[in-house]
Amino acid sequence: xxxxxxxxxxxxxxxxxxxxxxxxxxxxxxxxxxxxxxxxxxxxxxxxxxxxxxxxxxxxxxxxxxxxxxxxxxxxxxxxxxxxxxxxxxxxxxxxxxxxxxxxxxxxxxxxxxxxxxxxxxxxxxxxxxxxxxxxxxxxxxxxxxxxxxxxxxxxxxxxxxxxxxxxxxxxxxxxxxxxxxxxxxxxxxxxxxxxxxxxxxxxxxxxxxxxxxxxxxxxxxxxxxxxxxxxxxxxxxxxxxxxxxxxxxxxxxxxxxxxxxxxxxxxxxxxxxxxxxxxxxxxxxxxxxxxxxxxxxxxxxxxxxxxxxxxxxxxxxxxxx
Amino acid sequence: xxxxxxxxxxxxxxxxxxxxxxxxxxxxxxxxxxxxxxxxxxxxxxxxxxxxxxxxxxxxxxxxxxxxxxxxxxxxxxxxxxxxxxxxxxxxxxxxxxxxxxxxxxxxxxxxxxxxxxxxxxxxxxxxxxxxxxxxxxxxxxxxxxxxxxxxxxxxxxxxxxxxxxxxxxxxxxxxxxxxxxxxxxxxxxxxxxxxxxxxxxxxxxxxxxxxxxxxxxxxxxxxxxxxxxxxxxxxxxxxxxxxxxxxxxxxxxxxxxxxxxxxxxxxxxxxxxxxxxxxxxxxxxxxxxxxxxxxxxxxxxxxxxxxxxxxxxxxxxxxxxxx
Numbered sequence: 098x099x100x101x102x103x104x105x106x107x108x109x110x111x112x113x114x115x116x117x118x119x120x121x122x123x124x125x126x127x128x129x130x131x132x133x134x135x136x137x138x139x140x141x142x143x144x145x146x147x148x149x150x151x152x153x154x155x156x157x158x159x160x161x162x163x164x165x166x167x168x169x170x171x172x173x174x175x176x177x178x179x180x181x182x183x184x185x186x187x188x189x190x191x192x193x194x195x196x197x198x199x200x201x202x203x204x205x206x207x208x209x210x211x212x213x214x215x216x217x218x219x220x221x222x223x224x225x226x227x228x229x230x231x232x233x234x235x236x237x238x239x240x241x242x243x244x245x246x247x248x249x250x251x252x253x254x255x256x257x258x259x260x261x262x263x264x265x266x267x268x269x270x271x272x273x274x275x276x277x278x279x280x281x282x283x284x285x286x287x288x289x290x291x292x293x294x295x296x297x298x299x300x301x302x303x304x305x306x307x308x309x310x311x312x313x314x315x316x317x318x319x320x321x322x323x324x325x326x327x328x329x330x331x332x333x334x335x336x337x338x339x340x341x342x343x344x345x346x347x348x349x350x351x352x353x354x355x356x357x358x359x360x361x362x363x364x365x366x367x368x369x370x371x372x373x374x375x376x377x378x379x380x381x382x383x384x385x386x387x388x389x390x391x392x393x394x395x396x397x398x399x400x401x402x403x404x405x406x407x408x409x410x411x412x413x414x415x416x417x418x419x
Numbered sequence: 420x421x422x423x424x425x426x427x428x429x430x431x432x433x434x435x436x437x438x439x440x441x442x443x444x445x446x447x448x449x450x451x452x453x454x455x456x457x458x459x460x461x462x463x464x465x466x467x468x469x470x471x472x473x474x475x476x477x478x479x480x481x482x483x484x485x486x487x488x489x490x491x492x493x494x495x496x497x498x499x500x501x502x503x504x505x506x507x508x509x510x511x512x513x514x515x516x517x518x519x520x521x522x523x524x525x526x527x528x529x530x531x532x533x534x535x536x537x538x539x540x541x542x543x544x545x546x547x548x549x550x551x552x553x554x555x556x557x558x559x560x561x562x563x564x565x566x567x568x569x570x571x572x573x574x575x576x577x578x579x580x581x582x583x584x585x586x587x588x589x590x591x592x593x594x595x596x597x598x599x600x601x602x603x604x605x606x607x608x609x610x611x612x613x614x615x616x617x618x619x620x621x622x623x624x625x626x627x628x629x630x631x632x633x634x635x636x637x638x639x640x641x642x643x644x645x646x647x648x649x650x651x652x653x654x655x656x657x658x659x660x661x662x663x664x665x666x667x668x669x670x671x672x673x674x675x676x677x678x679x680x681x682x683x684x685x686x687x688x689x690x691x692x693x694x695x696x697x698x699x700x701x702x703x704x705x706x707x708x709x710x711x712x713x714x715x716x717x718x719x720x721x722x723x724x725x726x727x728x729x730x731x732x733x734x735x736x737x738x739x740x741x742x743x
Contacts, residue, residue, distance in 0.1 A: 108579070111580075115580050123593060123596060124592070124596065127597075238721065241720035241724045242720070243675055243720070245692075246713045249698075249709060249713070350583070353586060356585040356587070360587050360588065361587075361679065361680065364679070380681065387591070388592075391589065391592055394588055398583060402583050
């Protein structure tokens with residue numbers, strides 16, 4: 098287990114290294130050094146200021162030196178620069194936005210795992226029943242649904258129509274911090290959670306259903322049944338445990354997708370999380386903010402991925418041996 | 420044993436890797452000499468849901484091809500703004516009516532015509548970007564699975580990395596330093612989307628590599644390229660086709676998402692994602708502006724997913740379960 102952990106963390110560190118190289122290439126090398134300095138210096142910079150920025154970023158030095166400056170001088174010292182418009186440190190901006198994305202992603206992930214696994218098990222256990230059909234059709238429908246379409250549909254029904262009817266259950270946009278008002282926090286998150294969760298849950302329903310159907314026809318499940326175990330025990334203790342392994346490994350892969358889904362959901366519901374901030378930063382060409390968010394979000398995904406893999410190794414001992 | 424392309428093409432459904440010996444029962448029923456492709460076609464043809472989905476896809480394709488006909492018939496150009504008839508006195512979009520069947524958007528343009536033109540972008544990106552993903556993924560997956568050792572380790576690591584970074588954020592970054600365009604969108608989707616394909620192909624190749632017929636080909640002096648592309652590739656075409664058909668709706672959604680975020684195909688090009696993004700500001704006053712592009716997008720992705728599911732069931736009759 099210790100070896101598995103060490104190898105997994107090493108891979109995570111390597112992924113982060115690659116991420117920083119790619120980010121460096123995209124933002125520092127791709128546009129050409131003259132443009133980088135000009136973009137970095139801001140819109141109203143004088144030529145002297147641009148030259149100063151170029152010196153500061155070591156744009157006249159070889160690439161590896163530039164990268165080293167970016168990696169060692171900035172990232173590892175937690176210095177992500179300041180944004181162009183208010184001169185706020187990027188780390189402060191990220192600290193404000195991160196809890197929002199975390200609330201959104203965690204809540205949605207819990208809903209989608211529970212919903213997806215339960216409906217998948219139900220669908221597999223009652224194979225070809227009316228439940229199976231309903232679940233399968235709904236799963237296909239939501240699986241095909243773009244998240245912004247679902248989000249806007251929910252807003253139209255549960256915000257606009259309800260408000261017209263005089264019911265104010267959910268806000269139309271914005272975010273309330275948990276520490277400010279837990280009730281408002283929850284109300285504001287219900288629709289975004291559902292938006293993000295329903296679409297992913299559909300994929301997990303399909304995955305769990307297929308995996309359960311495979312497992313249910315295994316010999317050991319028949320053995321468990323012939324031992325006289327209750328059907329409930331056979332399904333939840335014996336079958337589900339091994340049926341869940343592909344679900345867990347898929348969840349690891351989907352963490353990156355979760356961040357992407359959060360970008361769109363935040364945009365739909367006007368929640369100033371990491372994704373919304375990144376999109377706004379792009380509209381404003383606010384490079385330090387974009388770079389900071391891409392790196393922090395990637396790091397979050399890498400860490401979460403390691404946690405998922407550890408859980409996976411606990412669930413399926415074979416993983417540790419490979 | 421040299422396989423002509425015709426022979427090889429008839430193998431897939433039987434040689435479906437990972438099947439073991441089970442297809443024997445299926446093969447016994449094939450005795451009349453109908454090729455597995457033919458059988459798959461027959462199965463697909465009798466699957467009502469898939470055929471309806473296919474009909475819908477054909478309609479969408481026709482709508483894309485004949486988009487200018489919509490413009491001619493209605494007399495409304497795709498970029499044409501009807502400031503007097505297409506906007507209310509308050510400057511808001513007008514309701515669906517005899518003149519504007521789907522209503523107008525915030526600039527007084529005909530939504531029907533723009534939805535028809537929007538199908539072009541969705542289909543072009545959906546198909547071309549998917550082909551790009553499948554091409555890159557297949558070549559790298561083949562190389563990783565066939566050569567093994569260092570090549571496999573390197574490619575497998577790259578796959579891991581690409582799969583574990585937040586795609587959308589990187590796509591946003593890439594687009595932000597260049598000017599958004601149709602080509603950029605396709606390239607970005609292709610560059611980040613191939614890894615899943617490569618993973619599937621690699622797995623398939625690993626199980627095929629040890630088969631006797633590969634050894635036979637090698638002992639007859641066939642080179643690596645020949646074995647990879649002539650002996651192995653045709654045998655994994657079926658799963659690749661299934662995967663590609665299910666990738667198209669995913670790609671269409673990604674394209675629409677990029678456009679929704681304002682980093683896809685730039686305006687004034689008619690695009691479903693861009694239209695939905697514009698409609699978001701006005702959905703309380705103009706439901707039709709939101710409804711029609713959303714419906715077009717949803718119908719398209721549902722149809723492609725149903726057809727892809729049907730295609731999988733037809734090519735792999737064993738599986739009575741959903742694709743995982």
